Amino acid sequence: MALAAVHLSLRIPGAVSLRAPLRALQLCSRCYPGHASWSYEAMKQQYRPEIPEYFNFARDVLDRWAEVEKEGKKSKNPALWWVDGAGEEVRWSFEELGVLSRKVANVLSDACGLQQGDRVIVVLPRVPEWWLVNVACMRTGTVLIPGTQQLTAKDILHRLQKSKAKCIITDDSVAPAVDSVGAECQSLKCRLLVSEGHREGWLNFRDLLKQAPSDHQCVTSRCGDPMAIFFTSGTTGSPKMVEHSHCSYGIGLTVSGRYWLDLTSSDILWNTSDTGWAKAAWSSVFSAWIQGACVFVHKMPHFDPRIVFESLSRFPITVFCSPPTAYRMFVQHKVSSYRFRGLRHCVSAGEPINADVVQAWKAHTGLHIHEGYGQTETVLVCGNFKGMRIKPGSMGKPSPGYDVKIIDEKGNVLPPGKEGDIAIRVKPTRPPFLFTCYAADPEKTEATIRGDFYVTGDRGIMDEDGYFWFVGRADDVINSAG
Structure with missing residues (x-):
């Protein structure tokens, strides 16, 4: 679908036009x-x-595509199409991605107490929440540090100590390894569990997401700020x-x-x-x-x-x-x-x-x-x-x-x-x-x-x-x- 006719000024107060780079x-x-x-x-x-x-990619790209969707000038394809192979599917438009990622941004800012510049380690498999956390970190200006589930407890300890991350987000399979080394990481203040169940010492991501408001003001990030x-x-x-x-x-x-x-x-x-x-x-x-x-x-x-x-x-x-x-x-x-x-x-x-x-x-x-x-x-x-x-x-x-x-x-x-x-x-x-x-x-x-x-x-x-x-x-x- 040709978007040549779509007019997006993409201007931010105090910034040069984003029309050329995007x-x-x-x-x-x-x-x-x-x-x-x-x-x-x-x-x-x-x-x-x-x-x-x-x-800021979340505001200046993703939210702009949500506007194009509302105007009916984009194809009907979703922004994210996730399948598990067993019949379950998730399809989010750019607008839905925006709403949900703002809710996650509020979880990071409010429940986890994170501020712009704080570092967040995310160790999740291919689940929809991984994409939400990526976008939410952009919205809050927190620095995302992804990790593979192949990481051992020693690997996790090294990353926590080296990065001085204040939060780690993971699931049931990795949480025990985090607990085994977490006491050695003084900077770690919040543990967020993506699970239907609960674990002592961890906040439950899905519970907090249900309660979080969907309005969130994206931070003002400079181009050179760490992402x-x-x-x-x-x-x-x-x-x-x-x-x-x-x-x-x-x-x-x-x-x-x-x-x-x-x-x-x-x-x-x-x-x-x-x-x-x-x-x-x-x-x-x-x-x-x-x-x-x-x-x-x-x-x-x-x-x-x-x-x-x-x-x-x-x-x-x-x-x-x-x-x-x-x-x-x-x-x-x-x-x-x-x-x-x-x-x-x-x-x-x-x-x-x-x-x-x-x-x-x-x-x-x-x-x-x-x-x-x-x-x-x-x-x-x-x-x-x-x-x-x-x-x-x-x-x-x-x-x-x-x-x-x-x-x-x-x-x-x-x-x-x-x-x-x-x-x-x-x-x-x-x-x-x-x-x-x-x-x-x-x-x-x-x-x-x-x-x-x-x-x-x-x-x-x-x-x-x-x-x-x-x-x-x-x-x-x-x-x-x-």
């Missing part, structure tokens, strides 16, 4: 004239974001706290939503990432909702190719995102016996994908797999964008938000064909779509800079056509099994 609310990649001949160079020329002084912290999962050394601002993901992931995922408000996106990883924020929150697309979620406690195939066949999912490991599993099963009638676009990220997997998937579905490359510290760095010629195994070309180069150990740019470190130019101007810092660790933050560049820690090569190829990690290996 033109996703008015235009999408498939609305541009001549999309059939859409080119990488055209994308680079059209991507000209402006960074306002103040920005979220993601603990990296390197296999050597302690995990680092990667801090992101309100604009780094909230505006920076426009590139992913519009150009890599190729989303419009008529699309339904299914991203299979675990809620504990930054990829869930990338594609299951910001990239999709920037474009007004529907986020599809299958509870799926354990990854099962059969469930994936059945869901792609049963539900009108149009865009699908999953890691290379999953695609390798898919092509080893009887994918040819299924028909994914709604599916039109597939993407993958996390590691290079083998050419034979790409070819097998294409043979079964008729669709290419568009690879992308990024880190917890970044938004999309390189990608095989819609309309580009795909070179199987390549991570594609640089995102228009970054100036990406291959550099040597002295920070010099290397020519095509030479292996070196994948780096992003940060001088004279640091891109606003990079992480702010490694929280409480200025030395590690500074160590990422070499000359005029932020060094990703990954090795790569750029070919003569400007495509980038991943070679390997320069330091520790990232554990992306989730």
Whole structure:
């Protein structure tokens, strides 16, 4: 559905116009004239974001899509479509998402006593409450720290002590581990349990949600204010706290939503990432909702190719995102016996994908797999964008938000064909779509800079056509099994 005719001023008192950075609310990649001949160079020329002084994704994007819904100028797809595989479904419009997230914001502010800038650890599986807490943290200005349910008591202790979080939100499966270490965390003031039952020392999320009022005044957050912290999962050394601002993901992931995922408000996106990883924020929150697309979620406690195939066949999912490991599993099963009638676009990220997997998937579905490359510290760095010629195994070309180069150990740019470190130019101007810092660790933050560049820690090569190829990690290996 073309939204080119929708007029949204998106002005905030004391801020510059948000119309330019969030033109996703008015235009999408498939609305541009001549999309059939859409080119990488055209994308680079059209991507000209402006960074306002103040920005809050909940108010400036989600609430605006709710207004579009009320005016009848958006597709009928919900904002969130959650299924559990056993017949239970949740469908929330942007308006309903707004009402419920305001109630959760009041729970955080009133019952939990949290203030703007306080940190909240959230360890939940793929349940609707995870999305509500994400949005409520934006509304209150509290800093979200997601975690996977694979965390041990030792992991939880490290995160609580390192982050000095004042609140943790989790369910019955993780609460015992929190109780076993909670006494050692002086900053922890509130424990919020997402459960039908009750537990001593914990507030019950669902009870409080029923009682909470639905009116809430969103905080005024500056673009550079901290919005979220993601603990990296390197296999050597302690995990680092990667801090992101309100604009780094909230505006920076426009590139992913519009150009890599190729989303419009008529699309339904299914991203299979675990809620504990930054990829869930990338594609299951910001990239999709920037474009007004529907986020599809299958509870799926354990990854099962059969469930994936059945869901792609049963539900009108149009865009699908999953890691290379999953695609390798898919092509080893009887994918040819299924028909994914709604599916039109597939993407993958996390590691290079083998050419034979790409070819097998294409043979079964008729669709290419568009690879992308990024880190917890970044938004999309390189990608095989819609309309580009795909070179199987390549991570594609640089995102228009970054100036990406291959550099040597002295920070010099290397020519095509030479292996070196994948780096992003940060001088004279640091891109606003990079992480702010490694929280409480200025030395590690500074160590990422070499000359005029932020060094990703990954090795790569750029070919003569400007495509980038991943070679390997320069330091520790990232554990992306989730």
